[in-house]
Amino acid sequence: MTDLTRLSGHDQAGLLRTGEVSSRELAAAHLDAAERQNRALNAWLSIDRERAIAEAVAADATLAGARRKGAPALDALHPLFGLPVALKDLVSLAGGQCTAGSKILAGYLAPYDARITERLRAVSAVVLGKTNMDEFAMGSSTEHSAYGPTANPWALDRVPGGSSGGSAAAVAAYHAPFSLGTDTGGSIRQPAALCGIVGLKPTYGRVSRYGIVAFASSLDQIGPFGRDVRDAAALLHAVAGRDERDSTSAPEPVPDELLRLPGDDQAATSLRGKRLGLPKEYFVAGMEPGVEARVREAVAALEAAGARVDEVSLPHTEYGLATYYIVAPAEASANLARYDGIRYGPRLGDGDMLTNYLATRGQGFGPEVKRRIMLGTYALSAGYYDAYYLKAQKVRTLIKGDFDTLFGAGFDALVAPTSPSVAFRFGARLADPVSMYLSDACTLPVNMAGLPGLSVPCGLSEGLPVGLQLIGPAWSELELFRIARGYEAITADAEWRGLEPAELALADDPATPTPAERAAGLAAAAH
Amino acid sequence: MATLSRADVEHVAHLARLGLSEEELARLEGQLNHILDQYAILARLDTNDIPPTAQTIELENILRDDVPGPSLPLEAVLRNAAQTHAGFIVVPPIMGTGE
Numbered sequence: 001m002t003d004l005t006r007l008s009g010h011d012q013a014g015l016l017r018t019g020e021v022s023s024r025e026l027a028a029a030h031l032d033a034a035e036r037q038n039r040a041l042n043a044w045l046s047i048d049r050e051r052a053i054a055e056a057v058a059a060d061a062t063l064a065g066a067r068r069k070g071a072p073a074l075d076a077l078h079p080l081f082g083l084p085v086a087l088k089d090l091v092s093l094a095g096g097q098c099t100a101g102s103k104i105l106a107g108y109l110a111p112y113d114a115r116i117t118e119r120l121r122a123v124s125a126v127v128l129g130k131t132n133m134d135e136f137a138m139g140s141s142t143e144h145s146a147y148g149p150t151a152n153p154w155a156l157d158r159v160p161g162g163s164s165g166g167s168a169a170a171v172a173a174y175h176a177p178f179s180l181g182t183d184t185g186g187s188i189r190q191p192a193a194l195c196g197i198v199g200l201k202p203t204y205g206r207v208s209r210y211g212i213v214a215f216a217s218s219l220d221q222i223g224p225f226g227r228d229v230r231d232a233a234a235l236l237h238a239v240a241g242r243d244e245r246d247s248t249s250a251p252e253p254v255p256d257e258l259l260r261l262p263g264d265d266q267a268a269t270s271l272r273g274k275r276l277g278l279p280k281e282y283f284v285a286g287m288e289p290g291v292e293a294r295v296r297e298a299v300a301a302l303e304a305a306g307a308r309v310d311e312v313s314l315p316h317t318e319y320g321l322a323t324y325y326i327v328a329p330a331e332a333s334a335n336l337a338r339y340d341g342i343r344y345g346p347r348l349g350d351g352d353m354l355t356n357y358l359a360t361r362g363q364g365f366g367p368e369v370k371r372r373i374m375l376g377t378y379a380l381s382a383g384y385y386d387a388y389y390l391k392a393q394k395v396r397t398l399i400k401g402d403f404d405t406l407f408g409a410g411f412d413a414l415v416a417p418t419s420p421s422v423a424f425r426f427g428a429r430l431a432d433p434v435s436m437y438l439s440d441a442c443t444l445p446v447n448m449a450g451l452p453g454l455s456v457p458c459g460l461s462e463g464l465p466v467g468l469q470l471i472g473p474a475w476s477e478l479e480l481f482r483i484a485r486g487y488e489a490i491t492a493d494a495e496w497r498g499l500e501p502a503e504l505a506l507a508d509d510p511a512t513p514t515p516a517e518r519a520a521g522l523a524a525a526a527h
Numbered sequence: 528m529a530t531l532s533r534a535d536v537e538h539v540a541h542l543a544r545l546g547l548s549e550e551e552l553a554r555l556e557g558q559l560n561h562i563l564d565q566y567a568i569l570a571r572l573d574t575n576d577i578p579p580t581a582q583t584i585e586l587e588n589i590l591r592d593d594v595p596g597p598s599l600p601l602e603a604v605l606r607n608a609a610q611t612h613a614g615f616i617v618v619p620p621i622m623g624t625g626e
Contacts, residue, residue: 113601152537205584218582232590246584247589269550320564340544347609353619360547370545374555375562377543378531391569398572400580433558434565450583474584516579 001379004029009177011232013079016063018358023063023082023376027056030084034128034175040507042150042515043160043169043178046097046128047088056082059124068259070264074104076121079259085120086170086179089130090137090213091222093117100213101135101145101163104339104364114211115246116239117151119304123238126175131166133367137215138189139144140439141161144368145358148516149426152195153501154464157518158423161191161439164225168195171225172501178224184215185324186419187225187444189455193418193467197500198232198455199225201443203474205250207236208243216331217248219447221325229456229488233258233481236306246260248414255478270482272306274412280440281317282416290461295417298458298468298487302415305490307483309415312400319395320445325437326379327448332369333376339364374470400449413483417442418467427521427526446471454480456487458516459496531559 004012004026015021029048031485037122038044059082066073072099074420087093091108094117099105120127135145142165143148151162153173160169161494168191171179179187183201190198198225207222214220225236237258242251262270278299284290341347349359365373379388406414420441429436446453450469458468468487472480491497506512513521531539540547540614547555600613610617 109552111599143557201582203587204582213547244589244591248584248586250584250586251589272621316572317568318571319572322568325562326566337544343616344607345609351619353621356619358546361544362548365545367551370530370547370551371555371558371562373543374536374539374559378535378539378559381539381542388566391574393574393581394574394577396580397577398574400583400620411619434561448583 002151005174005178007031007229009226010079012083012177013018016035016082017074019067023056023059023126024053024314026082027052027084027128030176031128032277033173034170035177037173037515039510040151040156041153041169041173041441042087042148043131043166043173043175044129045099045101045132045147045166048096052084052126052128054099055124055126056474056494059126060257062124069098070086078127080120080123080178080238083125083178084128084176084278085125085235086128087117087133088133088164088167088179090182091117091130091180092211093130095128098114098213099147100137100366101133101147103146104345104360106228108344108433110196110211115208119239122348125178125238127471131164131170131179133166133394135162135369136161136213136332137182137184138332138368138372140186140436140501141189141424142166143456144366146376148320148364148514150518151518152423153504154196155423155506156503156506156512156515157522158425158464159194161194161290161419161423163187165191166191167225168197168199171195171227172197173504173507174491177226177231180219180222180235180239181221181225182212183250184219184328185447186440188199188225189443189467189469190439191417191452192225192455193457194423194465196465196479197227199223199455200227200232200236200239200480201446202477203452204250205248206452206475206477208249208388210243210245214335216332217335219273219328220311221447229484230261233261238478241377252475253405257478258481261485264489264492267303267485271302271486271490273387274307274483275410276302276307276309277312277411277414278309278416279317279416280311280315281314283351284420284441286438287420288422289460291419291421291466294459294461294466295468299415301490302487305486312406312411312414314406314445316395316398316402317445320399320448321437321441323392323395323399324440324448325375326388327396330379330389331376333373333380336369336373350450358446369434393515396448399445399492403449403451403471412472413476413480414471416469416471418469419443422464422466425522426524442469450474452477452480454484455458456484459494463502469484531563551596
């Protein structure tokens with residue numbers, strides 16, 4: 001019997017429809033893998049076998065009914081029907097934990113479903129559990145989780161990226177074919193790149209954020225992970241769309257063509273005549289040579305398939321990091337004011353209101369979250385608003401203008417590295433926050449401009465995955481997925497595509513250290 | 528751009544209602560100043576005539592009909608609170624006990 005977890009989501013969907021497997025068997029196979037390997041990977045903060053199996057059994061009953069009714073009823077089922085999905089632990093699922101990777105939400109149980117959770121229920125996808133993340137999605141390594149770091153399945157002493165590191169590692173490790181994350185400055189694309197999978201940050205407003213723990217409200221967006229382009233596109237289709245409970249979700253139609261991406265032959269020929277821009281500023285100083293080499297090889301492959309690639313300029317790229325690290329912390333400091341120990345979460349201190357606030361927030365938040373709250377509070381405080389926040393909002397206009405100029409000139413998409421480096425070792429960037437922030441230099445301008453960005457694997461450097469980023473104009477997710485599908489088709493036979501994450505098998509060994517133990521070992525060795 | 532003194536760091540921590548240890552305050556003073564140094568690059572840009580961008584998609588205000596709908600049951604709202612009494616959340620006195 002083949003290992004069901006190794007199949008793509010769309011292949012699993014095919015077997016469900018022919019009756020060769022049940023949703024219950026798929027859920028059980030993935031739950032077994034997740035439970036067996038979570039000690040070594042710490043990708044999951046909670047796994048709810050009982051609920052998942054119940055949902056899968058219900059899906060099997062629906063499927064049996066559809067089969068009796070015939071082909072049209074089967075065809076009406078969404079491609080995600082009956083398939084396992086993982087949720088980043090900042091997505092509300094009624095009655096379930098939702099820690100956002102923070103101690104300040106320990107014990108909190110979500111009173112209602114997020115919009116995207118409702119959407120997953122509506123298509124009968126099966127939620128297996130909740131995944132690890134940097135606290136409040138602030139970080140690029142998942143080391144800022146209050147519940148310990150996640151290991152990268154390619155090298156267990158390295159980070160999976162972040163902040164959606166648990167969602168990326170779970171899909172890379174075959175614990176689920178699909179997962180959802182959020183991306184404020186790169187938190188889907190960078191972990192997708194570092195774990196060797198596909199991840200999309202959709203256009204701002206594409207997916208409703210109702211029921212999601214907020215970080216920076218003018219930047220946050222929810223998006224899908226998958227091991228291939230088709231799976232990521234199908235998951236976007238399932239969760240996207242207008243929701244009146246999130247006034248920033250846009251009334252843009254969600255194209256059904258997301259479910260009908262072309263097969264290899266057609267996808268490869270569709271690259272002909274595409275106009276792609278290669279922004280020279282994204283090949284930043286400090287980029288690892290192996291990363292640059294893989295990205296340039298991918299660009300050459302796209303050109304060989306008939307795409308027209310021109311070097312272009314996004315002249316305000318160098319201002320992105322500073323702008324982002326004013327805007328995002330400022331918005332975070334406002335959003336995180338709600339964690340006061342009054343309505344939810346542990347209440348610390350035993351005195352007056354102020355004493356309790358100081359204790360609850362001082363002890364409940366971790367160091368990175370406190371750093372950002374401090375930065376944001378300062379940037380918004382009396383006398384500094386114009387110098388920081390207003391200035392950053394103005395520079396944001398210039399950054400967005402760079403992209404508008406290129407897309408106005410007819411480029412279908414921009415091609416760039418997703419991350420300047422491959423997965424780094426635990427601890428390597430913890431001591432210097434600015435070095436961690438640089439992890440997102442190639443992704444955060446895309447959030448500043450509200451645009452969609454897609455990361456797809458494009459090979460290995462020193463045995464670790466490299467991501468290729470495609471950036472498009474607003475609402476161009478379908479076009480990005482088509483180009484990515486074309487790239488997948490022309491590299492279908494590449495040797496690296498057939499490889500499993502190099503150290504995944506080690507995660508089966510109960511003697512393998514936990515990520516927290518590895519991180520502690522590396523920290524001790526550094527001293 | 529400004530430099531944060533230790534007193535500034537304490538003031539900002541108070542504004543943010545963060546109770547920080549001496550060690551945290553000392554570490555943050557160094558780290559925040561290092562991060563603020565990175566912001567200096569923005570001074571190179573003349574932005575006097577540039578309008579600020581607060582949101583990137585051109586959505587107008589979207590209003591919906593003012594129709595009451597179901598809301599969460601009281602017990603669901605109160606379940607996560609640290610202390611409740613008779614359908615209310617209990618908080619410490621805010622204005623002094625007034626004895």
